[in-house]
Amino acid sequence: MSKIQDAFKNGKAFIPFITAGDHGIATTERYIRTMVKAGADMIEIGIPFSDPTAEGPVIQAASTRALSTGVKIDDIFDMVRRLRTGNDAITIPLVFMTYVNPIYVYGCEKFFAYCEAVNIAGVIVPDMPFEEKGELQHFASKHGVEVVSLIAPTSENRIEMIAKEAEGFVYCVSSLGVTGMRSEIKTDIKSIVDTIRKYTDIPVAVGFGISTPEQAAAMAKVSDGAIVGSAIVKIVAEHGDKADDVLFDYVKAMKAAVAQA
Amino acid sequence: MSEQQRHGYFGEFGGQFMPETLMNAVIELEEAYNTYKNDPEFIRELEDLHRTYTGRPSLLYFAERMTNDLGGAKIYLKREDLNHTGSHKLNNVIGQMLLAKRMGKTRVIAETGAGQHGVATATVAALMGMECEVFMGAEDCERQALNVYRMELLGAKVHPVTSGTSTLKDAVSEAMREWTNRMADTHYVLGSVMGAHPFPLIVRDFQSIISREAREQILAVEGKLPTAVMACVGGGSNAIGMFYNFIPDENVKLIGCEAAGRGIDTEEHAATMAKGTVGIFHGMKSYFCQDEDGQIAPVYSISAGLDYPGIGPEHAHLRDSGRAEYVPVTDDEAVDAFEYLSRLEGIIPAIESAHAVAHARKIAPTMSKDDIIIICLSGRGDKDVAAMAKYRGVDIHE
Numbered sequence: 001m002s003k004i005q006d007a008f009k010n011g012k013a014f015i016p017f018i019t020a021g022d023h024g025i026a027t028t029e030r031y032i033r034t035m036v037k038a039g040a041d042m043i044e045i046g047i048p049f050s051d052p053t054a055e056g057p058v059i060q061a062a063s064t065r066a067l068s069t070g071v072k073i074d075d076i077f078d079m080v081r082r083l084r085t086g087n088d089a090i091t092i093p094l095v096f097m098t099y100v101n102p103i104y105v106y107g108c109e110k111f112f113a114y115c116e117a118v119n120i121a122g123v124i125v126p127d128m129p130f131e132e133k134g135e136l137q138h139f140a141s142k143h144g145v146e147v148v149s150l151i152a153p154t155s156e157n158r159i160e161m162i163a164k165e166a167e168g169f170v171y172c173v174s175s176l177g178v179t180g181m182r183s184e185i186k187t188d189i190k191s192i193v194d195t196i197r198k199y200t201d202i203p204v205a206v207g208f209g210i211s212t213p214e215q216a217a218a219m220a221k222v223s224d225g226a227i228v229g230s231a232i233v234k235i236v237a238e239h240g241d242k243a244d245d246v247l248f249d250y251v252k253a254m255k256a257a258v259a260q261a
Numbered sequence: 262m263s264e265q266q267r268h269g270y271f272g273e274f275g276g277q278f279m280p281e282t283l284m285n286a287v288i289e290l291e292e293a294y295n296t297y298k299n300d301p302e303f304i305r306e307l308e309d310l311h312r313t314y315t316g317r318p319s320l321l322y323f324a325e326r327m328t329n330d331l332g333g334a335k336i337y338l339k340r341e342d343l344n345h346t347g348s349h350k351l352n353n354v355i356g357q358m359l360l361a362k363r364m365g366k367t368r369v370i371a372e373t374g375a376g377q378h379g380v381a382t383a384t385v386a387a388l389m390g391m392e393c394e395v396f397m398g399a400e401d402c403e404r405q406a407l408n409v410y411r412m413e414l415l416g417a418k419v420h421p422v423t424s425g426t427s428t429l430k431d432a433v434s435e436a437m438r439e440w441t442n443r444m445a446d447t448h449y450v451l452g453s454v455m456g457a458h459p460f461p462l463i464v465r466d467f468q469s470i471i472s473r474e475a476r477e478q479i480l481a482v483e484g485k486l487p488t489a490v491m492a493c494v495g496g497g498s499n500a501i502g503m504f505y506n507f508i509p510d511e512n513v514k515l516i517g518c519e520a521a522g523r524g525i526d527t528e529e530h531a532a533t534m535a536k537g538t539v540g541i542f543h544g545m546k547s548y549f550c551q552d553e554d555g556q557i558a559p560v561y562s563i564s565a566g567l568d569y570p571g572i573g574p575e576h577a578h579l580r581d582s583g584r585a586e587y588v589p590v591t592d593d594e595a596v597d598a599f600e601y602l603s604r605l606e607g608i609i610p611a612i613e614s615a616h617a618v619a620h621a622r623k624i625a626p627t628m629s630k631d632d633i634i635i636i637c638l639s640g641r642g643d644k645d646v647a648a649m650a651k652y653r654g655v656d657i658h659e
Contacts (some may be wrong), residue, residue, distance in 0.1 A: 049427060050556040051542065053434045054441070056279050060424055073554050100278055100541045105555030127278045127544075135276075135541070152282040154444070162281075177442035178284060 007042035013225030014255040017044040017063035021071030039255035047098035054126040056180030058230040072222035093121040108139040116143035163199035182209035190222040213257030220261035274574035291459040321478035331625040334632035340438030347642030352380035356467035361448035368392040374429035375566035376408025378452030393417040398428040419445035453496025454573035457544030489514035491554030492637035493616040495567035499639035520562030521589035533559035534587035563592040566613040567585030593621040
């Protein structure tokens with residue numbers, strides 16, 4: 001069983017996100033292998049949701065494209081099972097990023113049992129704050145799946161409470177607003193990360209708005225890693241099922257930038 | 262029985278499923294509400310505005326011709342359509358905007374379906390000198406073009422929402438996204454008893470004035486409580502307003518009328534109670550129209566205001582605890598009722614409210630002359646005239 005913290009053992013981590021089923025589940029499977037080869041330390045696999053309220057236009061569109069192919073949660077578990085088996089099985093930690101409703105309606109017990117079976121190390125659920133994590137936590141813990149906590153620039157007095165119970169890694173949200181590329185990240189990330197570190201020893205990675213190697217390096221410099229979603233999804237949107245080379249080069253450059261931070 | 266057991270919950274429904282970025286904003290809202298809801302100055306200002314601006318108390322009207330025509334229960338209409346801006350929405354908006362001002366907010370955002378809540382928010386923003394932006398599904402902008410112009414006339418900026426199904430749920434999602442982006446100076450004036458705690462509680466409290474007045478009014482004219490009160494339900498704000506003060510009166514039936522569109526046996530309806538399952542979306546655990554993977558279903562109703570795939574958590578609790586019942590009403594039935602009330606009583610109801618009128622037409626004849634029904638006439642139907650004409654195959658230019 002690979003654990004989230006394994007992602008942070010090779011220096012600063014680069015964590016790409018991809019929407020499962022965007023241009024077909026077989027394409028997603030191939031792109032995950034591509035990103036692993038290019039040096040990704042952990043991959044966030046997005047289970048598409050019809051109404052992703054925390055996403056900007058790029059990931060919203062990817063979710064819509066994915067769902068229009070008819071992809072089901074069962075197909076995504078099957079894909080992860082394929083990635084985890086055979087001679088070319090991938091071994092880095094994989095996490096799911098989705099909304100609380102698909103997990104709840106699919107069935108929490110079934111969902112986390114399958115996560116355990118296919119070796120999903122954790123889940124990131126942006127519409128499930130600290131106060132409501134009881135909805136999933138019991139089922140996740142029972143199956144050894146870590147529930148990742150998010151901390152935002154507005155968390156302030158909530159950081160201590162959240163960080164003390166955080167597991168896997170802390171997802172530090174870089175900016176206000178939804179996911180999407182930003183030309184500039186103005187938040188004082190260092191001070192937020194420093195506060196988080198007063199209360200927990202687990203790694204802290206920064207996401208939302210990061211697209212360039214310079215941004216990723218700047219974020220990784222003050223934390224343990226950088227998470228990139230919209231920029232990856234945009235490459236897939238632009239290149240469809242022929243994004244392999246572009247994706248490989250992008251992830252390689254981002255990992256290099258993060259590693260030097 | 263509607264008292265909350267767990268913090269922010271009605272029975273097992275409700276909660277606060279918001280992104281971490283907004284958690285301090287909803288906590289701040291709850292604290293402000295708890296501070297001001299019993300503040301005499303706040304209450305006085307709210308009551309003054311309702312008396313001098315909204316036009317409250319709203320009338321309780323005995324619909325004598327309708328009563329005689331149906332030949333059963335006596336029918337009263339609670340005339341929320343007579344409020345300034347033409348619907349019950351102003352009850353909540355004035356309350357939330359007074360709260361927003363006290364919280365130091367200078368800008369408000371809102372979602373709207375039929376445009377009623379958007380118009381109410383734009384109106385009070387003009388009154389209070391606040392900046393206002395309204396998110397409205399692109400399809401609804403088309404269905405309710407008059408209300409779009411009305412909001413702009415009042416100084417609001419209207420954002421047509423093209424994501425998802427381009428209707429009310431997408432407008433709510435987009436308003437939430439905008440709030441995540443900017444909350445320091447901005448209050449999100451949610452228009453229904455839905456979303457994350459404390460919204461379902463705040464909106465219900467501000468709307469409960471409907472049943473507070475209606476209960477006093479019916480006791481004054483009839484000397485007894487009604488047999489049933491009924492209202493249309495989308496998110497459920499006018500319904501909870503109509504129900505709330507009758508909840509302890511266990512002999513008063515509470516009936517919510519939801520949009521069955523082209524029928525609950527088709528794919529084209531918004532009948533959350535009849536066809537939905539429990540889920541967690543838009544900040545709350547409640548019933549939703551959705552598939553087995555929790556993907557929210559595209560819903561349909563002729564009424565933009567009822568075209569929502571979920572329902573407020575307190576309604577879910579009232580239903581599951583057996584206190585209230587919820588019935589589906591089709592487009593056809595609602596349009597018939599729209600015309601019926603217009604011709605019989607000289608009152609053109611909103612197509613939303615016509616869903617409740619339609620159900621009253623079904624049950625009143627089965628009841629005795631000693632029975633009393635109060636229908637919440639939540640809005641007026643001027644906005645729907647063009648759409649109703651189109652439904653009947655008449656093409657008129659707005």
